[in-house]
Amino acid sequence: MSEPKSENIRWHHGEFERSEREQRMGQRGCVVWFTGLSGSGKSTVSRRVESRLVKRGRVVYTLDGDNLRYGLNRDLGFSPEDRVENIRRVAAVAELFADAGVICLTAFISPYQSDRDAARALVPDGRFIEVFVDTPLAVCEARDPKGLYVKARAGALTGFTGIDAPYEAPAQPEVRLDTTTFDLDACAQQVIDALERRGLFER
Numbered sequence: 738m739s740e741p742k743s744e745n746i747r748w749h750h751g752e753f754e755r756s757e758r759e760q761r762m763g764q765r766g767c768v769v770w771f772t773g774l775s776g777s778g779k780s781t782v783s784r785r786v787e788s789r790l791v792k793r794g795r796v797v798y799t800l801d802g803d804n805l806r807y808g809l810n811r812d813l814g815f816s817p818e819d820r821v822e823n824i825r826r827v828a829a830v831a832e833l834f835a836d837a838g839v840i841c842l843t844a845f846i847s848p849y850q851s852d853r854d855a856a857r858a859l860v861p862d863g864r865f866i867e868v869f870v871d872t873p874l875a876v877c878e879a880r881d882p883k884g885l886y887v888k889a890r891a892g893a894l895t896g897f898t899g900i901d902a903p904y905e906a907p908a909q910p911e912v913r914l915d916t917t918t919f920d921l922d923a924c925a926q927q928v929i930d931a932l933e934r935r936g937l938f939e940r
């Protein structure tokens with residue numbers, strides 16, 4: 738992680754320690770990082786996880802790739818450099834959510850392993866759960882909810898992950914989801930089970 742350009746700054750700590758906030762909330766702040774190709778089901782599964790946890794009284798929020806490009810990352814495109822900066826910003830925001838004791842879900846293609854590793858490095862050990870939504874390219878293309886694969890195959894959209902831009906699949910994710918075998922609720926439950934096994938919230 739590079740040093741900030743700004744000088745004469747220092748990190749300001751609050752009056753509550755992370756542990757005290759977490760004790761009051763009955764959960765431990767963490768980052769659940771969904772990664773996978775466009776159309777793999779990242780946003781769909783993360784939203785179902787969010788819904789089920791909120792119904793159980795957990796404090797949860799999803800940072801969605803498209804949503805953040807309307808605001809925080811509206812100045813970024815999809816060049817390799819912009820993709821790196823996009824994920825750097827997301828990781829910084831997700832770490833702040835986790836520091837506040839929130840279970841922060843992120844749904845981003847995040848095609849580069851180095852960027853995901855950098856995001857992991859921001860969070861204390863055991864608080865970063867990488868979820869690989871391992872949906873084959875052919876299935877993602879068949880779904881094509883935004884019509885992006887059609888454009889990419891036609892040459893109308895360049896630098897598209899999985900077609901003419903790389904996707905580096907996680908080698909050892911904490912959770913690997915097969916959306917072609919398991920339905921939405923089953924996939925969501927696998928993620929929730931992983932959080933429970935790590936003691937990230939009270940049952």
